[in-house]
Amino acid sequence: MYRVIVIALVSCLVACSCSRNIVVESQIEASPMIFPDYKDVAVPVNIAPLNFDVMEQSEGGAYIKIECGSEERFIRVRKGKVRFGMKSWRSMMEEACGDKVSMTVCVRKDGKWTSFKPFDIKVVADEIDPYLAYRLIPPGYTMWKEMSICQRNLETYKESRIYSNLQGRGNCVNCHSFRDRDPQDMLFHLRSELGGTYIFRNGVKERLDTKTDHTISALVYPFWHTSGDYVAFTVNITNEVVHTRNRNVVEVVDEASDVVVYDVNNHEIITADILSDNEAFETFPTFSPDGRSLYFCSAKAVEPMPLKFRDVRYSLCRVDFNPEDCSFGDKVDTLYNAVTQGSSVSFPRISPDGRRLVFTLSPYGNFSIWHKEADLYSIDLNDGTIACMDALNSEDVESYHSWSGNSRWLVVSSRRDDGLYTRPYIAYVDENGMAHKPFLLPQKNPKEFYDSQMYAYNIPEFVNGKVQVTGSEIASFARDTEGVKLGFRKK
Numbered sequence: 001m002y003r004v005i006v007i008a009l010v011s012c013l014v015a016c017s018c019s020r021n022i023v024v025e026s027q028i029e030a031s032p033m034i035f036p037d038y039k040d041v042a043v044p045v046n047i048a049p050l051n052f053d054v055m056e057q058s059e060g061g062a063y064i065k066i067e068c069g070s071e072e073r074f075i076r077v078r079k080g081k082v083r084f085g086m087k088s089w090r091s092m093m094e095e096a097c098g099d100k101v102s103m104t105v106c107v108r109k110d111g112k113w114t115s116f117k118p119f120d121i122k123v124v125a126d127e128i129d130p131y132l133a134y135r136l137i138p139p140g141y142t143m144w145k146e147m148s149i150c151q152r153n154l155e156t157y158k159e160s161r162i163y164s165n166l167q168g169r170g171n172c173v174n175c176h177s178f179r180d181r182d183p184q185d186m187l188f189h190l191r192s193e194l195g196g197t198y199i200f201r202n203g204v205k206e207r208l209d210t211k212t213d214h215t216i217s218a219l220v221y222p223f224w225h226t227s228g229d230y231v232a233f234t235v236n237i238t239n240e241v242v243h244t245r246n247r248n249v250v251e252v253v254d255e256a257s258d259v260v261v262y263d264v265n266n267h268e269i270i271t272a273d274i275l276s277d278n279e280a281f282e283t284f285p286t287f288s289p290d291g292r293s294l295y296f297c298s299a300k301a302v303e304p305m306p307l308k309f310r311d312v313r314y315s316l317c318r319v320d321f322n323p324e325d326c327s328f329g330d331k332v333d334t335l336y337n338a339v340t341q342g343s344s345v346s347f348p349r350i351s352p353d354g355r356r357l358v359f360t361l362s363p364y365g366n367f368s369i370w371h372k373e374a375d376l377y378s379i380d381l382n383d384g385t386i387a388c389m390d391a392l393n394s395e396d397v398e399s400y401h402s403w404s405g406n407s408r409w410l411v412v413s414s415r416r417d418d419g420l421y422t423r424p425y426i427a428y429v430d431e432n433g434m435a436h437k438p439f440l441l442p443q444k445n446p447k448e449f450y451d452s453q454m455y456a457y458n459i460p461e462f463v464n465g466k467v468q469v470t471g472s473e474i475a476s477f478a479r480d481t482e483g484v485k486l487g488f489r490k491k
Contacts, residue, residue: 024114024115025112025113028117030116032056032119034082035052035446035447036052036439036440036442038050041122041439042124043093043121043122043123043124044123046127046155048156048442049083049084050121051081052082053447054082054105058109059109061076063075063076064103065103068092068096069095069099099123126406126409129154129404129409129463131467132411132460132461132462133149133152134149135148135149135458138454139420139422145170146164146170148161148162148166148173151466163188163474168193168475168478171192172192173189174191174458177222178224179224179228180224181461181464185224187199187200187231189218189220195218196210196218198478205481207478207483210486212269212486214488214490215269216236219235221236221284223285223287225261225323226287227291229323230263230287231261232285232296236283237254238252238254239252239306240252240253241306248372248373249370251309252365252370254366258276258277259285266487267484268488268489269487271490271491272490273490275294280299280300281298281366283297283346284346289351289352291321292323295316297314297317299312299314300339310363312366313344313364313365314344314366315336316334316357316359318333318335319331335357335379336379343364344365346360346362347359349403351429354381355407356429357381358377358389359377360376360399361377369397369399372397376392376412377389391435391436392410392412392435394414395416396415397415399413400413405462409426409427410429410438411427412425412438413458413459417440421455423457424440424441425441426439
């Protein structure tokens with residue numbers, strides 16, 4: 001038994017403090033139920049306050065003991081809500097940087113005060129990029145009446161729209177991408193009316209008509225070259241299947257797909273036989289940070305599609321790329337062989353330091369965001385070692401991941417909370433490549449927010465600043481500008 005003295009907090013939390021003493025008469029060797037589950041996570045020093053709700057039943061309120069350095073602070077929790085003031089949180093993060101903050105939940109049960117097992121929040125000096133961009137979309141992928149590309153300040157709770165399809169003509173908006181997390185170099189697609197690929201580069205806006213007589217479709221999945229002079233894309237003939245008896249409700253399949261490279265300065269689409277084989281499906285291109293390699297996923301073409309969708313498995317491949325003349329090597333290296341391993345790779349992403357590649361692995365196909373079995377794996381690019389990122393994975397989907405600029409943080413779209421809505425989870429990846437327990441994107445009132453948020457987070461991507469172009473500017477430009485016709489060249 002020990003005595004807890006609750007002191008007034010000028011510098012700690014918004015929650016009201018209390019001056020009376022309480023006596024903790026028992027301890028429970030179990031962790032408290034809180035939402036979000038921030039127990040034993042690692043967070044960047046510049047993250048917004050990790051507010052949470054205490055889900056434990058209590059007869060007379062709850063208290064939180066906070067230990068930071070040599071100090072102990074105590075707060076009273078009202079209606080189960082733990083809310084941190086912005087200034088006090090930042091002060092606490094700076095104080096605990098390189099160390100941890102320990103928290104103990106105390107509740108009144110059966111007339112006695114009981115404490116739960118303490119939990120830690122590790123505070124990491126490696127800062128996170130200040131913004132996160134993502135698409136908000138209804139989760140069923142069957143309706144897109146309203147969707148938007150948004151940006152969230154990770155150091156606060158402020159979210160703003162980059163573009164909403166309601167500002168245009170209700171058309172689909174998708175596949176946003178940034179060059180090296182630069183908010184000035186961005187692109188996305190609009191489909192249907194005002195259709196085209198919209199590129200914003202150093203203040204210059206362009207609308208591209210990307211369907212040519214030599215490609216099977218308009219441009220789809222993008223990835224910027226670090227120079228900004230090229231963007232790798234796919235071209236796809238795609239179908240969507242909705243299952244009635246499969247727990248993976250939605251399946252998106254390619255009946256044909258190729259990889260191409262768009263020359264930004266010359267308005268030209270370039271490809272080679274090695275990237276557009278009629279006997280293969282090629283998808284999800286990504287450039288290496290040094291700009292000298294092009295990675296992509298490739299599967300043996302299967303017919304008929306979509307009936308044979310379970311037979312499609314993608315290997316992870318790499319080919320040399322020469323940015324001086326936009327040429328490709330004549331040899332393909334296979335880093336993960338789907339034929340021998342019996343699984344399928346999608347969405348490869350390389351850390352900016354060039355040390356690690358993270359990909360999604362699932363039993364088949366390439367639309368892993370709807371595969372509950374989808375997990376994240378990493379490859380050490382120095383020695384080729386492949387490892388499952390156990391700390392990041394759950395019983396449901398993990399995919400659509402993106403690296404921070406310092407290669408220490410990974411954001412992941414996960415359906416772990418309810419199996420329906422993808423939400424952004426952020427995880428620390430230390431210098432040894434070990435991933436730590438991820439934490440849910442913080443919100444001012446997290447339970448209220450996530451209980452009422454009716455949109456899924458699609459392709460979260462770190463950005464090193466705020467996108468300044470406005471949705472109204474984009475809408476006006478889309479209405480007033482014709483798409484630039486693109487040339488085509490095969491190496």
